[in-house]
Amino acid sequence: MEATNMEEIQLRHVETDVLIPKMMRERAKERCVERVEAFNHCCKESGFLMAFKCREQNSALKECLTIHYRDPAFFEECKQQYIREKLEFERTGIPAKNRKQKLPASM
Template sequence: MSLAQQQPASINPRNPHGLGDPNDTTLRKVEVEVLIPKIMRDRARSELCPKEVADFEECCKASSIFMVATCRKQNSALMDCLSHWYKNEAFKEECKAIYLKERAEYRSTGIPKKHRVEKI
């Protein structure tokens, strides 16, 4: 196929910015093993285990260099809470859906999430 016959990626409605099909739901290995677990970790820490995170942080601040020995109870509670959510398949699917939605928005607009302004 010659260059004259090739269409630019931006003309293709399924790939408007040359970033991939916004409706594609297949995942690469890095998305499954790194990007989706990052969303899970961030949401678990901020939304689902905030008390455990705050307790552990407070203990670490108060204990200074002895935190390894003195904060075992808080660390254990935090790890239990986080691992509970990491093993929850419904939570994993929810985070996967969030990732796919963000990726589809990026692919259709060409604007990364950190540069998108949320309209209120």
């Protein structure tokens, strides 16, 4: 099945309900990197008291991530990226994560 238009691609439920949301979480963390780093730093500094001391950083991080999770345009962007990666995998047989790795200089 070769589709010329990405809108023609039929996605399985696992793709729309699990795999694309997973991609959204990963990309949202990249978009909220400052809040992720602030929360991580606070946790490292606070030790066992992080649940109390890092509430502000945790709230800011959750707010940033939630904005992206609820954005239909962001879902569509991630869906299109997922479809491109899926089509490339079908064409090459190489998963996206392996394509990003550098090949050794000598084989």
